[in-house]
Amino acid sequence: MILGTTATARADTELLTATIEAAVRRLDPADGRPERVDRDGPFDRDLWGLLAGEVGVCALAVPEDRGGLGASFQDVAAVLTLLGAELSRVPCLSAVLATGALADCPATPATDEYLAGITAGTLIVTTVVPVPSGDTQFQVERVGGDLVLSGTESFVVDGDIADVVLVPAAGADCSVGLYAVSADTLTRTRMTVTDGTRVMSTITADRVPAVLLDPHPSIRRLQDRALVALACDGLGVATRTLDDAVAYANGRVQFGRVIGGFQAVKHRLAEVAVAVELAKSAVAHAVWAVDEGTDHDLSEAAAIAAIACGEAACRATAENVQVHGGIGFTWEHTAHLFYRRALSNDVLWGSGDQHAQRLYQLAVDGPTRVSPDAVSSPTAAPTSLPHSNTAAW
Template identity: 40%
Template structure:
């Protein structure tokens, strides 16, 4: 695998970083996380109109750029550095992948242009009270009703579930797992925002009581598509974790240079040097793991092993980097006014999203036949 980024990819990184320096500054992030939806709709639409970020992985015939997982990962990494409040993971990765990799041309033609422009937000609803990310965790039922389907049950921990316009719901149909399109205003659907540790990424609980839905056509078993979507989500999240960890390390290094104790910068103390050197090693190793997973997706090689390895390693590296950032900052790192706690909270919730490191080490062992 070639880990070098080409000129176009580096240009994309710099364009996104420049945009987020203004649109996702610390003050803007704190403002956005207090809004009803958890993000700034104007910034979200600008991301589509000015940079085309929501359409990166969408084929050109639907208004997208036709780029691959690596480009999506570059964008996610920069969003992690900025701690952007936006439904990019839920809408532009999970939901978009379900539509693009599914077998429903009508749904693609109907929904993808709106997702690309930023005028529509979608999400994937999979987990329930068991908090499982596998087939056995799906208990919500779907039954035929005329030309459509009716859904009964619940979903929880749904990313941006209270703000999404379209919810791609994973349900147990009579013949197996299926994916169903539900509109936000559907009768019988109740959406409740959940109190979460991380205020920069919203989650919701959804209750379905005979909710009308359309089935998303898939080639074969619906769970096969869900598994593909989850692998794309895992790899994209790993890249975001690299961005979070990288920014936390930068913050710690910058502070260690200017904070003086006993007449010298604390960064000159051996204990601080060793701590930051260890974090640097973790961050760079996590970056290699994340982009190996993204390349595996792009080249369709050893995908289950690469994505689970990335999720397990990047989750722990990100948490270590954000914890160390707080440690280097000392007392001020524990205050609400300092952003260190926001990065730590994103790291902790991301560690659990799509399954914790232990779960992904188990999946990795299964993938390589151990």
Template identity: 40%
Template sequence: MILRQDADLDTLRTVVREFLREDDIAAGTSGQPRWNPARWRRACTELGLAGVAEPDEFGGAGIGSAGLAIVLEEAGRVLSPLPILGSVVLAQGLLARAGDEAARADMLPALLDGSRTATVALGALRTDGATTQALDATMRAGTWTISGFTSFVLDGDTAAWAFVRADTGDGPQLFAVDTDAPGVSVQVQDSMDLTRTFARLDFTDAPARPIAGPGTADTVLADLRDLLDVAVACEQLAGAEETLRMAVEHIKVRVQFGRTIGSFQAIKHRCADLAILVDDARSALDHAVWALHTRSPRLASAASLAAIVCGRAFGDCARENIHLHGGIGFTWEHPAHLYFRRATSDAALFTEGARHHDAVLAGASID
């Protein structure tokens, strides 16, 4: 089953696409924030981007996962640097799943109006043993503090709050850390993706707020991991569609040997293969969004299948887009390399092949 489109969702897509298209696709300045805070506040107050999936009672639009998927697709189509994946998907998703109503009530209003943003350390979500963080939490005089580091934190240089998973001695627990607090050091890291920023956060007895109760961290993060898989797949599908569109538009007008190169059979076959990949990715993603929206027991397998298929489609389309553009596709001025960089970075940071394949196989056994 998949979610059906309706007039309201079509309108949302049109509005979001028009808003995000106002920005040129370009690499950000090294060491500088990729997005404009004023523009993000406008996106939140005028379009309500941060509240698309939040329930009405929390000040959101109540559209749910289908609306969030549309926002993510349109953001991925133009490689938007706005903190949608880090703040809206990860941070707000964690608050929604943690069950800590006090924390949600305190933080969500500022996240929805765009006055503050938050993020979740990706190291907390990895299951493949990649060493991207080492964090310990200690209770002193009734106050929790955290020491250690976590790296490749999406939008870590601009987030007001960072959610981390730290060891307490009695098991892991989730904490929120104010990045402006004493004992917190933020360093922007180099990344292949020039449209996003990642940072290393170092903590030295930094004050921290526990989120949810002891023993719940891994359950919350497992649920959040499925959401992240679907969210990244949304961006990847749109990126695949856009790079295929760019390639097709180019081969229609590029003339070689007195003919448009799109008339050559070999190039037609390459584009046809990519179109099939994109069509498969759309089917897998539609099913994953349905599973997320309905909280299906098949969510883990559906999300992993979408991650596998959409990631492959984006990578292949981004690479072939450069090849089909010829020499211009390799230039810094053309945006083709930015899509390839995003696809490659996504594969390294968000894709866990073994986990995804295990989840798909496990899902095949569900009655």
């Protein structure tokens, strides 16, 4: 769990996460979760209504001068980590990304309206996160006095349950701006994906009305914050599955001994514990970079956190299945849900190799602005830097 550094901050964060944890476990307990996921799909509307409307999780990341609580990213990270550990089917990740993007935009009636809706929990806003190269699949043009947007993108988180979609799009001069599009003007198709606990969609815009929010957004910062938020989710997955595996290993008896006493099991879980501790350190550094670091600090920290948490979550969830033995492979157990979330997170906004290449380029260039296209250059870095052992599973 990522907590504040002072005693008061830690106490406040612990109270916040305890409140959210109690709400989640009351409405979506682990027992029977696979059945509910299979029956109800990847969006728990009742839980979201409670967390967003009553607990106010969406207001955390909204700046105080824009009507929110103005919490630090440490608190936001703690919530994301907890929701990852609980595999909560709510669009909190989308809310965090949208809030950060909107807060960076110039204050306008449109941005204030969207932030107010997010704060109140009445508006679901998602963001199209560009591919690692920074290229956008959307174009915008002016028709008369209006802006219209066209393009298509897949793997948009919460795309078909959102009310508003934030879209980076290229204009006639090839510069990329950030635009808001009403979701009901888009063609949205829910995708069938590995992770059954998160909404993934393909969205298509065919000359739909768009509102310009920022003519010169920092696409790199948008991508980096997305990676940090996703790393927090992955850390929650890794931590919870390690705890589950250890608890099971300490209670399951075979040949007259608990299986946790067998060297093979003990060593495998020790390796997972090391990976999880590294992921915790990486996320703590990335959270600091969001609040206090430079853009270069954030880019480095985001890449490191993405690699570390991808490795930790994939390893922890795979070992959790193995330690649980026969029951771990069944549909009724939650182990496969965590495993599938880890696999999805590991490639959602770039693979481990792409993050490693980005990190390499940042190290070579130093604390200067690096073109997003650098990661796609064949000379940017070695072609493969292994970061996960999931192929063995």
